[in-house]
Amino acid sequence: MDLIGSETISSLLEVDGSTDACLKSPTPPSIEDDSDLRRGPWTVEEDLVLMNYITTHGEGRWNSLARCAGLKRTGKSCRLRWLNYLRPDLRRGNITPQEQLLILELHSRWGNRWSKIAQHLPGRTDNEIKNYWRTRVQKHAKQLKCDVNSQQFKDIMRYLWMPRLVERIQADANSSAKMDPHASILTMDSANHEFENMNQNLNPSPEISTTTGSSSDSVGVQLWSPPVSNSCFTDGCIGQTVEQQYSYNTQEAQFADSWSDSFTSLCSYNDLGLPDFDMGGLADNFWNVEDIWLSQ
DNA sequence: AAAGCCCTCAACCGCCAGATG
């Protein structure tokens, strides 16, 4: 946030007592002419006014709030600015691998229900998740010449990208453990905990199934289901089980075991029904794309 | 150096559902 003069800040933070009366009044001041309303990027001053007003009076009744706070913005605009940018409990910055994993899984189940997905990612907004999906995930689907809503792409996510994300989480946890043993446990615990919560909340007794994800709320969690098990990648990239490379405590291992099933029994691209792909260069292409994605 | 392209994300829009009078 840009710095502005302290005098300006204090004057902006000074709440006019009349605003209380404004909100309580049965007939708030009439809505300004539409031409009076500001649009576009919010200024620091507007942010301060909004933050200060909500701190004092709380959220809700956004149209009245906008009027009473003296903001020449629509109530909707104020609400959006607060929820997506100013709220103190927001997490900002890169989406972590754990969060990516959750987003992929939840999207496979619920589709574009961004707000619902966001509820499972504390501090993240639906807008942020939606943007992440559109800019990252859809981009890679496009690069793979895949429709993002196709079963093929869902299978790729489930059986290739998600296990790779888990591998990344485990690797991160292990490297952290070398410096701080507690960090590893915390990282893996948090990832595991998220999935445990998810399983409990959405499917009290998850059933292993070989069918792939569904958007229905009531459908069993598919996260742990192994794919069709015949051939697997043998290029050394994912042929090894995670356990061969790392070791961790029991709880972490339970989390990883579920995924290593997918690792050791990964199906071929043909099994995923991707006849249109250039199978010769696809593996290289895929991992290039995926590595870029993971590094973001 | 500059023009063009690409990517990200804040902000807006339209629609809908629920609440209220």
Added chain:
DNA sequence: GCATCTGGCGGTTGAGGGCTT
């Protein structure tokens, strides 16, 4: 039952910054 208001949601847009040529 109807009209209006309000909040929430998903889709879309466009400004701005970074990258490439």
